Amino acid sequence: MNGISNSKRERRRKKRTNKKNNRRTTAEQAAALRWIGEWVSLASSSPPPPQPSTPSSVSDDFQVSVTRKQSLPERPAFELHSHSFYSDGYLSPSALVERAHRNGVRVLALTDHDTMAGIPEALQAAYKFGIRIIPGVEISAVFSPRRESASEEPVHILAYYGSCGPVGFEELDNCLSSIRDGRYTRAKTMLLKLRSLKMPLKWEHLVKIAGNGVAPGRLHVARAMVEAGHVENLKQAFSRYLFDGGPAYARGNEPHAEEVVKLICRTGGVAALAHPWALKSPIPIIRSLKAAGLHGIEVYRSDGKFAAFSDLADTYGLLKLGGSDYHGRGGHDESDLGSVNLPILTVYEFMKLARPIWCNAIRDILQSLADAPSNSKLERILKFGRLKYPKGEMSPSCCKDIADLCYSWLTDEEKQSIEFEAIRCKLSDIVIHNSNGFPNPVISR
Numbered sequence: 001m002n003g004i005s006n007s008k009r010e011r012r013r014k015k016r017t018n019k020k021n022n023r024r025t026t027a028e029q030a031a032a033l034r035w036i037g038e039w040v041s042l043a044s045s046s047p048p049p050p051q052p053s054t055p056s057s058v059s060d061d062f063q064v065s066v067t068r069k070q071s072l073p074e075r076p077a078f079e080l081h082s083h084s085f086y087s088d089g090y091l092s093p094s095a096l097v098e099r100a101h102r103n104g105v106r107v108l109a110l111t112d113h114d115t116m117a118g119i120p121e122a123l124q125a126a127y128k129f130g131i132r133i134i135p136g137v138e139i140s141a142v143f144s145p146r147r148e149s150a151s152e153e154p155v156h157i158l159a160y161y162g163s164c165g166p167v168g169f170e171e172l173d174n175c176l177s178s179i180r181d182g183r184y185t186r187a188k189t190m191l192l193k194l195r196s197l198k199m200p201l202k203w204e205h206l207v208k209i210a211g212n213g214v215a216p217g218r219l220h221v222a223r224a225m226v227e228a229g230h231v232e233n234l235k236q237a238f239s240r241y242l243f244d245g246g247p248a249y250a251r252g253n254e255p256h257a258e259e260v261v262k263l264i265c266r267t268g269g270v271a272a273l274a275h276p277w278a279l280k281s282p283i284p285i286i287r288s289l290k291a292a293g294l295h296g297i298e299v300y301r302s303d304g305k306f307a308a309f310s311d312l313a314d315t316y317g318l319l320k321l322g323g324s325d326y327h328g329r330g331g332h333d334e335s336d337l338g339s340v341n342l343p344i345l346t347v348y349e350f351m352k353l354a355r356p357i358w359c360n361a362i363r364d365i366l367q368s369l370a371d372a373p374s375n376s377k378l379e380r381i382l383k384f385g386r387l388k389y390p391k392g393e394m395s396p397s398c399c400k401d402i403a404d405l406c407y408s409w410l411t412d413e414e415k416q417s418i419e420f421e422a423i424r425c426k427l428s429d430i431v432i433h434n435s436n437g438f439p440n441p442v443i444s445r
């Protein structure tokens with residue numbers, strides 16, 4: 001008897017606590033929504049987010065339906081992981097942006113493998129749709145607990161940058177181009193090793209298998225071995241010759257994952273571990289990368305939250321992120337752009353951490369331009385701040401315009417906090433001559 005009433009009381013208490021939590025969550029979510037909505041519509045080119053005029057029902061992070069009394073900005077959809085044909089995606093950055101727009105995405109991170117070459121085109125296309133582009137890149141790295149190549153595991157690290165791109169772009173760019181070159185060198189070394197093992201393969205054959213402009217990887221080599229009749233199947237190719245440290249194995253130029261995380265932090269980016277569920281030993285990797293400065297890990301996928309990695313994110317104090325990893329391959333098994341439903345508080349946590357990092361990067365980049373102006377610095381900034389101006393729009397005539405372009409990401413408060421006026425003032429003395437034709441401006445004081 002007593003037991004029953006106790007359990008009733010317990011249920012009632014739980015109900016009360018839940019109600020309280022829901023109320024609090026709703027208030028938190030409303031604040032987060034406003035804060036993010038403001039940022040998304042900060043760009044002067046962006047249309048303001050639609051305002052629902054009647055009370056509507058939204059599903060919150062905990063699958064509870066909440067009726068809104070006040071009208072809130074629409075929850076802006078973030079897509080934080082996507083690829084274009086500048087790496088192994090199938091769509092151009094413009095087509096990708098258009099698809100994102102069709103799918104309701106308001107903020108898109110283009111994260112091609114080891115290149116940021118698609119960003120200017122994505123920015124140009126996004127301008128038309130009022131979509132915000134987060135300049136990103138997915139960097140190939142390796143992890144080995146004792147830095148031995150025999151126990152190496154490939155790791156992908158996502159980097160998210162602000163409106164002026166990375167600070168010290170050359171350092172990042174050198175790292176990326178060395179990784180890209182390394183893929184070709186690695187494939188050639190594997191063929192040399194196979195030749196010495198009396199299993200010759202033609203380079204042209206391998207390139208054909210990999211496809212146009214794609215650097216051949218181990219899987220492509222394995223497929224060529226099967227097609228040439230050297231092995232019976234892909235598994236045999238790997239288990240006998242191509243396994244990590246195997247007789248035909250070769251390393252690329254992928255840096256150690258900790259170095260990549262440190263590089264991203266140094267260059268003003270947010271670093272996140274991509275698809276940790278693909279790793280053989282995720283825990284030591286997450287632990288080491290956290291120590292190197294990692295900010296987050298992917299936890300959300302289009303099929304929901306991956307509970308084990310969500311717990312790991314909690315354990316190590318990491319942001320819980322996620323994206324579709326859309327490549328445009330087609331087929332039923334591919335998650336579409338914008339299909340990962342990031343909870344609003346997750347987006348809020350990400351932005352709360354990212355914005356001061358991006359703010360500092362913007363300040364450092366513009367300060368460096370103000371102190372020692374050069375065309376190369378200016379061109380680099382414009383790469384990330386909409387390189388080409390649509391017809392009818394004014395090209396920048398002095399560096400103050402560049403500051404305004406970069407500061408379009410910032411709220412008034414943020415502008416004040418990073419000595420906006422001082423830098424802007426200094427930049428207004430620097431004139432850009434467009435006689436050479438934009439985007440090859442000539443700078444003078």
Ligand SMILES: [Zn+2]
Binds near residue numbers: 156274
């Ligand atoms: Zn990846």
Ligand SMILES: [Zn+2]
Binds near residue numbers: 325
């Ligand atoms: Zn990816």
